[in-house]
Amino acid sequence: MSDALVAYVNNRFVPLEEATVHIEDRGFQFADGVYEVVACFGGTFLDLAPHLDRLQRSLDAVAIAMPCPRPELEALLQQAYARNPFQDAMVYIQVTRGRAARAHLLHEEIAPTLVITVRQLPQPSDAKLAQGAVGITLRDIRWKRCDIKSIALLASVMGKLEAKRAGADEAFWTDAHGHLLEGCATNILAVIDGVLVTHPLDHQVLGGITRHMALQIAAELGIAVEARPWRLDEPGLSECMLTSTTNAVLPVCRLDGRPIGDGRPGAVTLRLRARMVERLRQLSERGRHG
Numbered sequence: 001m002s003d004a005l006v007a008y009v010n011n012r013f014v015p016l017e018e019a020t021v022h023i024e025d026r027g028f029q030f031a032d033g034v035y036e037v038v039a040c041f042g043g044t045f046l047d048l049a050p051h052l053d054r055l056q057r058s059l060d061a062v063a064i065a066m067p068c069p070r071p072e073l074e075a076l077l078q079q080a081y082a083r084n085p086f087q088d089a090m091v092y093i094q095v096t097r098g099r100a101a102r103a104h105l106l107h108e109e110i111a112p113t114l115v116i117t118v119r120q121l122p123q124p125s126d127a128k129l130a131q132g133a134v135g136i137t138l139r140d141i142r143w144k145r146c147d148i149k150s151i152a153l154l155a156s157v158m159g160k161l162e163a164k165r166a167g168a169d170e171a172f173w174t175d176a177h178g179h180l181l182e183g184c185a186t187n188i189l190a191v192i193d194g195v196l197v198t199h200p201l202d203h204q205v206l207g208g209i210t211r212h213m214a215l216q217i218a219a220e221l222g223i224a225v226e227a228r229p230w231r232l233d234e235p236g237l238s239e240c241m242l243t244s245t246t247n248a249v250l251p252v253c254r255l256d257g258r259p260i261g262d263g264r265p266g267a268v269t270l271r272l273r274a275r276m277v278e279r280l281r282q283l284s285e286r287g288r289h290g
């Protein structure tokens with residue numbers, strides 16, 4: 001399958017199998033780079049502007065230049081989508097500081113490396129949707145700038161391994177006070193006394209684009225929303241859900257071996273998911289026929 005795939009690297013599109021970066025690329029040596037993942041439905045990118053705004057913020061935070069003007073990047077993303085065989089895709093953008101002899105501090109100007117790859121957008125299975133995801137909580141071991149979408153994902157990989165060992169789908173990080181922060185690659189929200197609650201945006205969480213969409217949809221549906229630290233043992237907690245570009249909204253029905261609420265996907269979660277999935281379906285349909 002990957003034979004047919006095309007990636008963008010070193011300023012050109014090449015078959016994925018031939019797409020390589022140099023061993024002295026700072027992404028490889030130092031994880032000196034940032035990334036984005038954008039969903040594309042039938043040729044229409046979902047929330048492209050907020051994704052590229054976040055890419056710009058991540059780049060600014062680590063002082064890496066945007067590799068090309070934004071309209072050019074948007075055109076490259078369209079081309080990358082068009083050159084790959086997926087109706088609904090996840091498009092991965094990675095920017096590193098570039099290639100240089102290995103030294104923490106650089107003394108010369110180098111050009112950033114831009115990589116774009118495209119894969120099928122995964123769909124949660126029907127069983128997962130019906131039963132909900134299973135999670136564990138772990139004390140956060142990550143750095144203190146989780147608002148930057150850094151390619152340094154070792155802690156997230158460790159968290160995912162730990163989740164797998166426990167038979168869970170995702171590990172959710174907690175702070176020293178037991179507040180739920182976010183998952184390894186997802187945000188987490190809860191319904192507490194009917195209010196949709198999620199950790200406020202700060203250095204401990206990534207400002208998820210899907211999190212934002214879920215909060216917006218909740219407001220449209222008349223569901224109260226509150227961004228505040230929250231704990232699993234709060235009375236009145238009836239539902240949990242995760243959000244991400246690749247999952248949209250997904251119920252989380254068990255955490256640390258215990259059921260959330262009655263252990264089944266909750267009504268608020270299902271309403272949010274239904275509204276979001278409907279929007280995504282419309283985008284995909286528009287792309288197909290438009």
Ligand SMILES: Cc1ncc(COP(=O)(O)O)c(C=O)c1O
Pocket residue numbers: 037182183184185186187205206207208209210211243244245246
């Ligand atoms: C740590 C972390 N939090 C949250 C998210 C969800 O962000 P988004 O909804 O923009 O995909 C991701 C996505 O990769 C992530 O890695």
